[in-house]
Amino acid sequence: MVSREYKRDSSLREKFQLLRSITNSNAESETSIIVDASKYIKKLKQKVEQINNETTSEKYFCDPTGHMVTVETLEKGFMIKVMSGKNEAGLLVCVLEAFEDLGLEVVEARVSCMDSFSLHAIGSSNNFNLPE
Template sequence: MVSRKHKRAAMYKKLQLLRSITNSHAQSKTSIVLDASKYIEDLKRKIDEMNRDIVVETVQASLPLQLKVEAQEKGFVIEVFTERSCCGLLVFILEAFEELGLDVRQARVSCSDRFHLEAIGARDNQGGHEDQIDAQVVKEAVLQAIQCWSETSEQK
């Protein structure tokens, strides 16, 4: 049977290991665990950023494009430009807008020789307190739509 003294020693070693891994300077058990929790959240954030970068690089490698999303007072200005025609891409982008709850207030699209979309999208907040989205979320959704379109068009 393991004594209380051995259990405490093992717990102390584990806390010290956790403290060293997370670069914590805390002394109390609670503070060490809180620092570890913050460390894990920071790692998750970094992984999300890396995944976003991978999506951007993948999309841009398969289809050289320019994508700008700017936040405005009551919505976003979204511009997508590619050097080639992209039959069906507009549908994928509009579906992404719909999933985000963005209404297209104004748009200009050219799909003949090149694909060029300029759109103003806004959320209808009449229903009260809705989750806010930022330009980065819109950009990621458009990139994801372009990636889905690219994968679908490759299969044809």
């Protein structure tokens, strides 16, 4: 019976040491190790939420002429969609000039200019900022 308790205690000590090392805890008592682990888990949850917010954030804009613009943050850039109910002469040039003014480098783009106007562009830039 003593050896069973010794094995259980030894196993528990090993698990606490593992938990302590994973969470970078300097605590000595088991209670403090658990508190540090709880704080560590909360920080990880916050980081995951922050990453999720960064990678899924979308902003919508509608200018006075009725063009709908969607900007979605991607892992390494942006997906920008511009849509308009009608195709206007020079609209594509105007949009591309706006990208250039914003410091956005277009990596890939798909455009449709038949009856309506639709542009889907993937861009990258370190200094691109979304308007508020």
